[in-house]
Amino acid sequence: MNMKIIAVLLAVVVVGGGAATYYVLSQDKAQASYDAGSFEIVGRVNSEGSGLFIKTSELSSTDPLQRNGTNFFDAEYKITEANKAAWGGLILGDPGATSIQHTQLAAIASNAGLEFKQFIADTTPNANTLYYVTNLSDMGKIQGNTDIKGGIIWEPQFQLVIDKVAGYQTLALTNDIFPEHTCCVVAAKHSWLTSHSDAASQFLAGYVKGVNFVTAALADHTSENYTWLVNYAKENMAAGTLTVAEVEAAFAGITYLSADGADGNLSALTADVKDLATNLKNLGLITSNKFNNADAFSKAFVNDTYMKKAVANDYTKTTSTVRVAAINGDIHQIAIQVAMEKNFFDEGLTINLNTTPAAGGAVATLLVSGDADIGFLGAPPATLTTINGNLIQV
Numbered sequence: 254m255n256m257k258i259i260a261v262l263l264a265v266v267v268v269g270g271g272a273a274t275y276y277v278l279s280q281d282k283a284q285a286s287y288d289a290g291s292f293e294i295v296g297r298v299n300s301e302g303s304g305l306f307i308k309t310s311e312l313s314s315t316d317p318l319q320r321n322g323t324n325f326f327d328a329e330y331k332i333t334e335a336n337k338a339a340w341g342g343l344i345l346g347d348p349g350a351t352s353i354q355h356t357q358l359a360a361i362a363s364n365a366g367l368e369f370k371q372f373i374a375d376t377t378p379n380a381n382t383l384y385y386v387t388n389l390s391d392m393g394k395i396q397g398n399t400d401i402k403g404g405i406i407w408e409p410q411f412q413l414v415i416d417k418v419a420g421y422q423t424l425a426l427t428n429d430i431f432p433e434h435t436c437c438v439v440a441a442k443h444s445w446l447t448s449h450s451d452a453a454s455q456f457l458a459g460y461v462k463g464v465n466f467v468t469a470a471l472a473d474h475t476s477e478n479y480t481w482l483v484n485y486a487k488e489n490m491a492a493g494t495l496t497v498a499e500v501e502a503a504f505a506g507i508t509y510l511s512a513d514g515a516d517g518n519l520s521a522l523t524a525d526v527k528d529l530a531t532n533l534k535n536l537g538l539i540t541s542n543k544f545n546n547a548d549a550f551s552k553a554f555v556n557d558t559y560m561k562k563a564v565a566n567d568y569t570k571t572t573s574t575v576r577v578a579a580i581n582g583d584i585h586q587i588a589i590q591v592a593m594e595k596n597f598f599d600e601g602l603t604i605n606l607n608t609t610p611a612a613g614g615a616v617a618t619l620l621v622s623g624d625a626d627i628g629f630l631g632a633p634p635a636t637l638t639t640i641n642g643n644l645i646q647v
Contacts, residue, residue, distance in 0.1 A: 284647065285553035290621040291443040291644035293556045296457055297522055298437035298629055299585045300509035303354055304411035305424040307403030311343070318421070330429040334366040341367055341509075342378040346389030346404030351614040351634035353436060354405040357427060358385055359536045369536075372400060388612075395421075409491050411590045416499060426506055433508075435525040435632045437585045445626045446559065452573040455602055456627060457511075457563035463592025464511040469505055470633035482591070489590065492583045503584050511588075512557065517564040519557035527551035530636055546641045549647035554639060572601040578616045578625035581608050586629045614638070 273448055313319035318326060323338035332340075340361065347354040362369035362383040372384035389395050389404055396418055403424060406414065415423055427434065439460070446453050472476040486500045487493070495503075513521040530547040533539045544550065562568050579586045591597075610616045613630035617638040620628045639645055 264479040265469060266365075280601050285357070285549070286646045287443045287553075288583050288642075288644045288646075289444065290623075290642065291639065292440045292521070292617075292628070293443055293446065293525070294438045294526065294554055294632075294635060295441045295446070295453065295556055295559050296439035296460065297435070297510040297512055297519070298431050298439060298588070299510055300508045300563075300635050301428040301431075302436055302503075302585050303357070303405060303407045303424070303427040304415070304506070305345075305403065305405045305427070305430075306411065306421045307343075308420050309422050310420065311402050318424075325424065325589065326430075329535065330425060330455065332361055332430065337365045338380070340365045340383050341380040342382065342384075343403065344372045344378060344386060346386045346395060346400050346401040346406075346483060347396060348387070348406060349612040349634075350387050351631075351637045352612055353426075353434075353631035353633045355385065355387065356536070356633040357434075357532065358383065358405055359538060360532065361430070363536060367540065374400060383465040393589050395481075402597075407583055407585060408506055409486075409495055409499060410488040410582070412450055412485065412493065412499040412503050413491060416496075431476055435522060435529070437583075438522070438635060439629060440617075440620060441559070441627045442620055442623060442625070444623075446556075449571075449573060449626070450559065451568045452571045452575060452602065453559040454562040454568035455571060455573070455599055456575050456604070457560050458566065458568070459592050459598035459602065459604075459616055461511045461560075461563060462597035462632060463588040463590075463595070464509050466595060466597070467509050467588045471509070480506040482587075485591070486584055486587060487593065490584045490587065500584075507585060512560050512564070515564070517557060517560035517562075519555050519560060523551050523555040523557075526555055526632060526636060529632055530640065533633065533637060533640075538637060539595060539640050541641050541643055543643050543646060546647055550640070550645065553645050553647050554636070567589050570599050570601060574605060576605045576607065576624070576626045577628070578607045578610055578619045579629040580610055580612060580616060583629075589629060608610040 306622055310318055318324055320339040325336055325339045347358055348576050358367050361506040368382040370382050370384055386401055395414055441453055483500050487495050527547045532549055545580055578590055613634035616628040616630040617634050619625035
């Protein structure tokens with residue numbers, strides 16, 4: 254028999270000590286082993302959609318994009334060592350050590366030729382270092398921290414900081430610095446996927462309808478659907494504290510996605526994850542000594558089988574309950590809530606949505622523990638959790 258055919262057909266489960274490791278051989282995935290806690294990326298959520306803010310007092314009185322007589326950015330928002338003095342010594346907050354925003358701060362520090370360190374209270378900042386303070390995930394935590402001079406946070410919380418926290422202003426959108434970057438993804442527990450293939454595609458089919466509704470509504474600001482979407486976000490995102498103007502500003506910076514093509518493929522996302530894993534390694538954020546092949550990892554981690562079946566309606570409808578975890582108040586992930594509100598999921602599919610997680614790391618924890626079947630989270634926390642936990646080995 255042709256060896257490629259054998260590779261596509263073979264899947265082995267080895268059980269020992271109460272835990273299961275899944276070995277998969279396929280033409281696309283090469284050889285990969287999946288730990289019992291592993292999960293895979295099965296869809297997109299959005300690209301872009303966060304912002305950098307800074308204390309006005311830190312800026313030049315004559316140029317809002319200068320500090321210490323130096324520009325924060327070169328042409329087209331590029332950051333190089335020519336911008337080092339502007340970033341050096343700053344203490345910036347981010348939502349958490351595994352968040353995409355933390356990864357972006359690390360990239361800014363690296364590009365500017367600065368060290369990247371956690372700030373310790375009562376220490377004097379060094380001009381050769383960009384400092385971070387983690388777990389500043391909402392306006393209240395930012396208001397309560399007198400050390401930070403700015404930060405980076407997702408929408409719509411970014412709008413709340415700019416509009417409601419005195420003394421802060423916009424420095425840049427992440428869209429400007431990292432155009433079209435992959436932000437949130439849909440992940441699913443590997444063991445659940447192997448036993449609930451149809452339910453996974455059935456869920457994604459409903460989710461795609463939610464994404465399509467959001468993108469169509471945002472494309473026509475005169476439509477009833479746009480008005481409904483803005484009002485729904487106003488009432489349900491950020492604990493109902495947003496104004497219509499803040500909702501509209503937040504939506505303007507986000508591109509909603511479900512896949513990379515009409516057929517449901519995730520080929521561009523696979524390439525993005527390969528680059529992301531390589532960059533995380535170069536930034537020193539990957540601690541596992543078992544990671545050595547970003548290409549093979551990305552192909553094992555990103556699986557578009559279920560999305561392709563979803564858009565082709567190539568699945569059998571099931572009666573299932575799907576436990577879904579999403580980040581609290583994150584407008585990036587609103588399409589899942591829209592899909593539920595608009596009854597886009599097939600009858601017989603029950604969605605239990607958990608929106609208590611404050612950041613992507615918490616969603617990843619629920620996937621690893623088996624307390625969620627599907628999770629919406631940033632690509633960096635998904636990737637870091639998987640690689641540093643040795644959950645998928647290739």
